Amino acid sequence: MRRIRGRLGLRTRVAAGFAAGALTLSASMALVSYEVTRGELISGRERQAVRSATFDARVVAAGLNTxxxxxxxxLRSLxxxxxxxxxxxxxxxxYARTADNGASAAIPQSLQRLVADHGQGIQRVRVDGAPVVIVGIxxxxxxAVYEIDYLRELDQTLRTIGWVLILVASAVAAAGAVLxxxxxxxxxxxxRSVAAAAQGISAGDLDARLDPATDPDLEPLSTSFNGMVDQLSRRIEKDRRFAADVSHELRSPLQTLAASASVLERRRDSLxxxxxxxxxxxxxxxxRFQQLVDDLLELSRGDLPAQIGPVDVGELARRAVQGRGLDPAIIQGxxxxxxxxxxxxxLEQVLVNLLDNAVTHGGGPVALRLATDGADGIIEVDDDGPGVNPADRATIFDRFVRGRSAGARGNDTGTGLGLSLVAQHVTAHGGRVxxxxxxxxxxxxxxxxxxVR
Structure with a gap:
C-alpha cells in the first residue's frame, strides 16, 4: 500500500476543522449582527433626518407667507x-444660509424628480467621500426644501463595530482551534495506549494487553487487539518451541557426526x-550445519524481551574482534x-554476526565504528567488498536470504540467518539497522x- 507523504496529522486536521467551523459560525453571526446593527442605525438616522427636515420645512413654509x-x-434661524x-x-x-459652494450639486436629479412627483423623498448618497442622507419636501x-444630513460619525461607528466583530470572529476561531x-x-x-502496547509487542513484550474497561466505546477494539495478540503469542511460542525442539533433536546426532568427522579429519593424511x-x-x-543449528536456537530465543543492563561496548567490540582473529586497529571510537x-x-551476537558477514561476503572488515548521537548509540561496520546490490537491501535482513551479489562478495557458505539475527536483536532494543x-x-x-545512555 502506497503511503501518502506530506499529509497532516489527525490532531492537526481536527484542530483545523474546529477552527474552520468556529470561524464559519462566528463569521456568519458577525455578518448577520453587522447587517442588523447597520440597518437599525441607518433606519433610525433616516427617521431622525425626516423629523428634522419636516420641522425645518415648516419654518421655511411660514417664512414664505411674506x-x-x-x-x-x-435658513440661518434653523x-x-x-x-x-x-x-x-x-x-x-x-438658496442656502451661506454661499452654495456646490452643495446644490449634491442633490441627485432622481431625488428632485421624486420630490416633484410625490411631494417627499429620501436618498442616501456620498458627498466628498462621506455618506449622507438627503430628505426632500x-x-x-x-x-422645495432639501436637508443634507452627514453620517460621518455613524460611518465611523459602523467601521468600529466591523473591526470588533472581525476580532471576535478571529478569537472564536483561535479558541475553536485550541478546543x-x-x-x-x-x-x-x-x-496512545494502543500504540504503546503495539510498540511493546514489536519489541518482544508479548504480555502487553489493553484494558477493555478503560473506555466502553473502545471495548471492541481492545478485545479484538488482545485476541490478536493472544493468537500471535501462541503462534510465536509454537514456532519457538518447534525451532528449539528441532535444534535440540539435531544436536545429538550432529555431535556424533562431528566426532566421527574429526576422526576422519585427523586421518586425512592416510587416505x-x-x-x-x-x-x-x-x-x-x-x-556449517552446526552453525545453522546454533542460529536456529538463537532465533528461538530471539522473541524474548531484551535483558537490559549497563555494558562496556568498547570492551565487547574488542572481544568480538579478537575472537575472530582480526586486527584490533579496525575499532574506532x-x-x-x-x-x-x-x-x-x-549486542555481542550483533557484533559477531556483522564481523562474520564482512569476513565471509565482504572481503573482510575495514572498520568497526562506535559512536553516540545524544542518547542514541551508533554502530557501523565497513567492509572491503563490492557492496550490496540496491535491489537486495530491502530483503537482506530476512531469514534465509542472501543477496544476489553474495557469490561475488565471497564464498557462499553462510546459513542466511546471520543478518536476520542482527535485525532481530536490534529490533528488540527498539533500534533499526x-x-x-x-x-x-x-x-x-x-x-x-x-x-542507550
Whole structure:
C-alpha cells in the first residue's frame, strides 16, 4: 500500500476543522449582527433626518407667507448643528444660509424628480467621500426644501463595530482551534495506549494487553487487539518451541557426526586423494550445519524481551574482534569507555554476526565504528567488498536470504540467518539497522540504538 507523504496529522486536521467551523459560525453571526446593527442605525438616522427636515420645512413654509421672503435669514434661524445643511429650491434658484459652494450639486436629479412627483423623498448618497442622507419636501409647486444630513460619525461607528466583530470572529476561531487540539488530545489518549502496547509487542513484550474497561466505546477494539495478540503469542511460542525442539533433536546426532568427522579429519593424511577430499567436504558441511543449528536456537530465543543492563561496548567490540582473529586497529571510537544500557548477549551476537558477514561476503572488515548521537548509540561496520546490490537491501535482513551479489562478495557458505539475527536483536532494543554504500567502495552496515545512555 502506497503511503501518502506530506499529509497532516489527525490532531492537526481536527484542530483545523474546529477552527474552520468556529470561524464559519462566528463569521456568519458577525455578518448577520453587522447587517442588523447597520440597518437599525441607518433606519433610525433616516427617521431622525425626516423629523428634522419636516420641522425645518415648516419654518421655511411660514417664512414664505411674506411678500419678499428672506431665505438666507430663514435658513440661518434653523438649528442645524454641524451635521446638517438645509437648501431651498425656489423658482429655479437654490438658496442656502451661506454661499452654495456646490452643495446644490449634491442633490441627485432622481431625488428632485421624486420630490416633484410625490411631494417627499429620501436618498442616501456620498458627498466628498462621506455618506449622507438627503430628505426632500415639496412646499409649493415652485418651492422645495432639501436637508443634507452627514453620517460621518455613524460611518465611523459602523467601521468600529466591523473591526470588533472581525476580532471576535478571529478569537472564536483561535479558541475553536485550541478546543479541537485539546479535544483530540483527550480522544486520542486511548489510541496512545494502543500504540504503546503495539510498540511493546514489536519489541518482544508479548504480555502487553489493553484494558477493555478503560473506555466502553473502545471495548471492541481492545478485545479484538488482545485476541490478536493472544493468537500471535501462541503462534510465536509454537514456532519457538518447534525451532528449539528441532535444534535440540539435531544436536545429538550432529555431535556424533562431528566426532566421527574429526576422526576422519585427523586421518586425512592416510587416505587416498578422493577420500580425503570427501572427508574435508563432510567436515566443512558439518561445521556449517552446526552453525545453522546454533542460529536456529538463537532465533528461538530471539522473541524474548531484551535483558537490559549497563555494558562496556568498547570492551565487547574488542572481544568480538579478537575472537575472530582480526586486527584490533579496525575499532574506532572504542578507546574511551562507552557504557550503554543494552542486552549484552544480543549486542555481542550483533557484533559477531556483522564481523562474520564482512569476513565471509565482504572481503573482510575495514572498520568497526562506535559512536553516540545524544542518547542514541551508533554502530557501523565497513567492509572491503563490492557492496550490496540496491535491489537486495530491502530483503537482506530476512531469514534465509542472501543477496544476489553474495557469490561475488565471497564464498557462499553462510546459513542466511546471520543478518536476520542482527535485525532481530536490534529490533528488540527498539533500534533499526540498514546497509549503505561505504565511501570508497564496499558496504556499510549501520545500527542505531535509541536511548542507550
Amino acid at each position: 411678500e419678499h421672503p428672506d431665505f438666507s435669514g430663514m 438649528d442645524t448643528g454641524g451635521n446638517r445643511r438645509v437648501l431651498v429650491f425656489h423658482l429655479g434658484h437654490w 415639496l412646499l409649493t409647486p415652485a418651492t 479541537g487540539w485539546y479535544a483530540t488530545r483527550y480522544v486520542l489518549r486511548p489510541l 587416498d586423494e578422493r577420500t580425503a577430499m570427501a572427508a574435508g567436504l563432510v567436515v566443512a558441511e558439518l561445521a 572504542g578507546g574511551q569507555e562507552l557504557r550503554w544500557t543494552v542486552d549484552r548477549r544480543r 540498514h546497509v549503505l554504500d561505504r565511501p570508497g567502495g564496499g558496504a556499510r552496515f549501520r545500527i542505531e540504538l535509541p536511548g
